[in-house]
Amino acid sequence: MRRAVIAFTAFMGGLILVFLAGASTAWAEGEEVRGTLRLQGQPVQGVKITVTSDADAPVGDATTGADGTWSVPIEKAGSYKVTLDQATLPAGKALRDPNRGTLTVQVFEGNARNVLFGLVDANAPPKGQDGGGGGSSYWDRVAQLVFEGLNLGLIIALGAVGLSLIFGTTGLTNFAHGELLTIGAFLAFFFNTVLGLHLLVAAPIALVIAAAFGWGQDRFFWGQLRRRKTGLISMMIISIGLALFLRALLLFLFGGGGESYDQYVAQAGIQIGPISATPKSLIAMGIEIAVLIAVGLALTYTRLGKATRAVADNPALASSSGINVDRVIRIVWAAGTCIAALAGILLGTTQNLNFQMGQQILLLMFAGVTLGGLGTAYGALVGSLVVGMFVQVSTLWIPPEMKTIGALVVLIIVLMVRPQGILGRRERIG
Amino acid sequence: MHAESLPAGKTAALKAFEGMAAEPGVAKPDPILVVDNVVRRFGGLTAVNVNHVEIQRGSITALIGPNGAGKTTFFNQLTGFDTADEGQWTFNGRNMNGVSAYKVARQGMVRTFQLTKALSKLTVIENMRLGAQAQRGENFFRGLFPALWRGQEDEITLQAEELLERFKLDAKRDDFAGSLSGGQRKLLEMARALMGKPELVMLDEPMAGVNPALTQSLLGHVKNLRELGMTVLFVEHDMDMVRDISDWVIVMAQGQVIAEGPPDSVMSDHRVVDAYLGAHHDAPLSAEEEERQLHEAEAELEKEVKE
Amino acid sequence: MDWTLIISRAVEAGIGSEAIIYALAAIGLNVQFGYTGLLNFGQAGFLAIGAYSIAVTVATFGLPFFLGVGIGLLLAAVLALLLGIPTLRLRADYLAIVTIAAAEIVRLVVRSVALSDTFGGTDGLQAFSGSFYDMNPYPPGEYGIPPIIGFDNRSMWVLTVGWVLVAIASFILFMAMKSPWGRVLKAIREDEDAVRSLGKNVFSYKMQALVIGGVIGSMAGFIFALSRSAVQPDLYSTDLTFYAYTVLILGGAARILGPIVGSMLFWLLLILIGTGLENAVNTGTITFITVNQVGAIRLMLVGLGLILLLIYRPQGIFGDKREISLDAR
Structure with missing residues (x-):
């Protein structure tokens, strides 16, 4: 008990230091309605938004800023009507559903309520909405979705490889793995936006720190728990606690809104055959593929990689044949965290950074890992690509907002039919 | 118990086995368990491949064999803890393959475990x-x-x-x-199995890890099961114990039943000696050792699969 | 610093609807995780099913309130069966992943735009609790012990029903765990092969635990929906499940009173710290954080608390260290 008190005190001391460091980050205060107006990732400026009470009494209005954000403070919790003045929309931009120009929202106590207005490009013809009115446009869409699926799948794979290797070598199902992505993204954000380094400089620094963080996490935390013979289920729940803590820490330091890097935010798309893509996403995919191949080669051919697979296969045997198991695990943690951080950074170039971004794809990583067979790195790779592909391509038939559901349903069905995963061996599930 | 006059159960069991051919798969007069063509493969390795074996009702039958012979795997098949790839077996004339473990136990075929599960x-x-x-x-x-x-x-x-x-x-x-101590746990596990009033008691290494002082008492309990009308099938490494309490011995090696017979003669059978000498004829291996060997085999297999 | 306000808020939270909701959610988890060793990481989904069953039945379809209650209990049992069939034969962590995925599926379905006519999309549903409050026997007014505790008559009605539900669930559990049925569950938690070898249908017992825990979870959902007279999909995220685990482990798993005391203490502490910090910021006692960051600090403390509990006191307040299942596999 005394040790618990000491540890707690030390941790609280650390927290206070963190508080001081994070004190400069400003937050909007009190109840408000707010939002960010975007079209295809680009902020839309100068649009007037009015908030009235349920009884149509005016509460306030706001105009979207250069970053597309707006907010209207309100006095108390309750029901409010939020109206977007469609006349103030810039030329060529329109509400996706013109009837939803006024939305009624509930604001709860202490809650900053986000309100979204869906916009469309009024000039562009509605893409594929007519249900595949011509053969070629349908196949164009398929090609585009396969490309996007590959993009997502590669990100998932980067996270899943680490998740799977850590599971394989330590038996830990790490629910805090999503936060490793988020931490990577925000580390790069810190060096990029706060310290003003170019992202190409900030990202490598972030990766080094992430690797050190992963190493330290095992050295000072998980490794100690293993030494105490903490049970695997215990460790799993501890990882949940860690995930909650890290997520809240990021929320504390960076706030709950979306952030973006200083570079590579807006890029014009280029057309490659049927696929339209931004150059940055092509480069990101190139990096992802290179890293994944490198990981695969390292696992297959290097001494360390072979040692890792040996440990994953049977730690006791690996240890008795002269492999330093703890060292291998530590390197796996460092590398896994580093790769996850890279995934986070690359994800951050295509979407907004927010403190939940890693958590949001954690389940997809689990799906990938499970699909490929728990504990097999190659399986995780293939499984993730399948999951990413499935999520995107399924939007051909189901509404995009439901695409994650499809992947999760498939995860459950796979467990039902082939619990060892696509590449796993039956004996593993014992 | 008196040393000179044999207890009734022992006499009956010995009488049943009298003059029986010491051949693998020999028919018994009143079998409680009959096994046919049970096969279990792990990857490319055939862990169990038993053609035919019968267990005599009311007897104490020992199942012996060098490490990795597939004894425990065989036990697992019979008791529904693992599914056999092929084959069938009957208990009291009832077909038992594919029957789940808890139903096997309810039928009166109860097992204990090598690593005690108190x-x-x-x-x-x-x-x-x-x-x-x-x-x-x-x-x-x-x-x-x-x-x-x-x-x-x-x-x-x-x-x-x-x-x-x-x-x-x-x-x-x-x-x-x-x-409880290791030996007491074994006793508890055996006593707990008897709560279900089983007909066939299957003991997986009842002596492993038991303090020698308790061995005699455990042996007495096993013998007593037969006197109470139960049939006992047990896996054991300790040859003295096997000789002491069993009425009949079945020898497995590399997944197959290679010999059967009364305890005294079967141990001098050349197939048995070969099987043991070929492997580890001295000290019995511990559970960890067996586990380790299994993993070694697995690792080798994996290598093969990858290549 | 307004200590009366701080203590009043904290005490009210400790006996208020949050404490009830999380106590019920944790009682459900206690059956599954505490006694049987099953990792249900989708308790939020069961709460959502309970809450939305009432809301959809009454607000969307205009059917009677008690029909909604019945549907909620039934659907929770069905969900438990659906999840259990594929996973209960597999390793423990498969159940964890499948249940967490299922809870997310439930949340994503009820918040989807495509089905917003039924479930109300991200705004959720309101106006379904009328017949519940029509049954309220408390005349309007303030109840409690001024200046610390004060509830209006609507809250009093929710609290009465809620704590009665907690008491009933705990009593049933108490009787069940004393019986041979409970003995089989505890044995499964420790070593299911041993139990199987003794002729017990382990799968069936695990399924029963999953269903019972899920149904109790759906009751937590009823209280969640009724106490707010609204349902909102994003309140049923996985964090809810993990808070319920924190509550359970704080109080002590595999103890009848564990979830109840855990929940009361959890909310008392959380609100005490939260309100205390907010107050300190507002009065200028603490200057280096903003009011909105207080929420993040609260979250951090939950995570930290969960970690420290598991490392240093996994048996929680009431548990017996010899009896908990955390190290089982």
């Missing part, structure tokens, strides 16, 4: 009570009304206390099973 966070008496079959209070809704199961529970407790006394565990009645 439930260490329950008390000794709770462990015992758990072994009783067809308890009314094990249904959720009936369980909510103690009046419905209290009477049966008292009967079960009496039965459990009798058994505990017989196994000399009555002093430990209210201790957590986790506080």
